[in-house]
Amino acid sequence: MVATDHTPLTAPASDRALPASLTPARIERLATGVTAAPGAARVTTRAPYTGAPLAELPVSTPEDVEDAFVRARAAQRAWAATPLRERKKIMLRFHDLVIARQDEALDLMQAENGKTRRDAFLEVLDIAITSRYYARSAARYLEPKRRRGAIPLLTRTTELHHPKGAVAVISPWNYPLSMAAGDAVPALIAGNAVVQKPDTQTALTALWVLDLMREAGLPHGVWQLVIGRGSSIGGALMDNADYVMFTGSTASGRVIARDAGERLIGASLELGGKNPMIVLDDADLGRAVEGAVAACFPSAGQLCVSIERLYVAEPLYERFLAAFAARTKQLKLGAAYDYSVDVGSLTTPSQLETVTAHVEDAMAKGATLLAGGRARPDLGPLFYEPTVLTDVTPDMTLYEHETFGPVVSVYPVRDEEEAIARANATAYGLNASVWTGDGARGRAVAARVHAGTVNVNEAFAAAWGSVDSPMGGMGDSGLGRRHGADGILKYTEAQTVAHQRVQGFTAPPGISPETWAGLLTRALKVLKAAGVR
Template identity: 50%
Template structure:
């Protein structure tokens, strides 16, 4: 089922397009899918949790729940496999990533079905996930050697000392991943960890476990040893401590509150962690911006995956000279969008994932409206389309008293704010506890210095988030409370390694010759250090 957007909050729905409402038969059932991918799941308990599909609101899967003992078993199996894997030449490991790239693309439509059933996202967003994993696999297959070395380093005593930096795998990487991108985040991060020589035990979100398991099975089909990449399920409060205890490094993606707890527990064990956390991402529209392009960009930058994206734009600061014009164009763009649920390509925006997420979005919107904000388009829950579908929504008049202004909404809601100068736009964009992503629109000569002042790990000029995200050779991560560490690029793979320095000394020891006094040796050292300034 799908429908076009309504032009205002108090108006009725648009005319539905004629198409089939939902196509669950293509997957048979969650139980059938689980049975086909269960080999990588370590679970001995009979306990299960019911999982509802956001397409229908009905239970489509009873998911087995792992215990702390299961986590320990998975860790032991993974560690045993890791020793042999790390001993393999890097070119053998990258060969697996190349095969995975091909398999993902060959099975793209099947994977998109599972992602759609688990998340309710529009199929175009599901295919974006598939594409991103394929890009990541190929990028690291081609560049792992360049990033992992060994790398020759400059020695303290040229000619006499030869120094090399080696990248040594951490061992066992524990991963805790969220529901919003259930293939991209688990598999893309795991690719880097595995190519670096590690084993991985992952705890995907309960809502979206099947997408992660499917990705693991594809990796095994590509040649990955069975026990090298395993999954556990369950409540993080019950198995999270065991996963951290068993791991040599933890990669977490999720909320800032939970990420802080994970980082604290890792610190107690003196192990490293990375954490990609929340965002309240700003977009700046300068007076010389290409307004049509900027307005059209919000389809991707704000409403991709129904706004359930850490990189998603939620705050838009528009120069007052073009504010009304941009508002009008943005409303036209949003009104042209088609909402729907199903496993086809015929709509632009899909569903929120759960009742809990729907209630969060509605609470932010209701609070803003009650305090005086104006809804210009959208603003309605659409149970006539799907149980958790919410219209893409645009507001003005949002101020500091409203939760929508400061807190991450994680839904299809944006607010426009007028500003009088570039400096004001930068100041307001930076006035946040978060610093994950930002977007600046304008002539490049004017937008570039503005972008250089934004406190965020990714800043896109004349794009929303896709330009930086798809630049896989560049690191991606957050400032401030948006996280620790980086994914993508060199940093995205070396975070899963320890650096080991090996130096070889030639001809003589770095010490005083027996025939020389301490005073003469000190003079020789100082003379030599002065000479170093003349060397290239």
């Protein structure tokens, strides 16, 4: 079924030439940051807005990856010996450079990814917050800590954290600044070296980050970038890394987890999601509608934590649906290197194919289209309208499979119990959103949702931006966490050093083992009575 008049506003397809900052010479200079042998084969990336060639990047071989790890390990030893206060200063200088040079980053992200400038700016904000947080908090997590010893007063116990060594960071194309820098920063400040494989499509942004970090004072060799398909260099990354941080698909995450398990190294995996939003019967309708727009369509829906399923309480359902569809149609779709556009382009042809296939499958099987539902080649090769569907059923592909595009399905629910049950009826568990006029009720509902982060009266930014708290997925959405203590300690090996003074657990000379056991038993009772932990 198709509702009428579902075409969103569009921005004029006016000047979509590359910004002045992205000259051929600048792009070529950035490309020299790739770790690859002289005369390496090159790959061409294309600008999503136009489909025109953007950059030619050297392609790394497995041998290049191995060489990168050799150099990284050599550099890491000196880097780990650098006092933490000096590593902190570099991160704070990097923070300042990101803010001061943000227009360069915004131009790069838009050119490579096709997102709007406002969505790109959120990545600048994210990396500034993350780099400041770990620079200011690293000592709290990494410096030696006294721990309670086995025998009070006689055992001195200290917890130490040593860097893992050389960390592999595999970052995706959808958030090229956040994912390139956000996971590298804590790994570096913890004293590790990083060998990173960004997605080739958005490698220029990662290379810009590397260039900026070196300008801030990071020694050469400590952070290196390699370019290539996972099928070509993924094995070399896994064979040489001491730890792996991966953001991407659940299917790829399973392979990385398997390979990491074979080598007995750690891995942190942020994977797919089919994220739900719940609108309870006491929610403010206007706020919930605006929240849904902000939740579903940032970066053209190409965001791991964006919402693809909306569950709305029946008393609000019809009014919410009408307002949400109308608001979606008002979104301005187009290409512009300024803040005038609401929704940008998809990034790759394969993503356009997935979005198109999911919507066409749903429509063919009886879904109702309330907004969007069309590719827009008149605007550019990869544009797709923000799309709202109802009457989506389990036999439709997008019902439970991640679309990763500007497409959302909306469902009525009787009460919060049904909303929670349906929100949890998925193998994924990355992010969720709850909307209500009662904060305590919202937090109670949130605690029952199977997701690593749940936002009350916000889409995803509240939890993501709370960098002092862990962020990651449950179930098929991944393993491990970024942000907070977990986000830096995962890059370290914990070590306990226990120094025993005077007397240990063995009987001293002249006392029989039986008598000694009795003395220790009485000591245990005394310690418990005294409230000692």
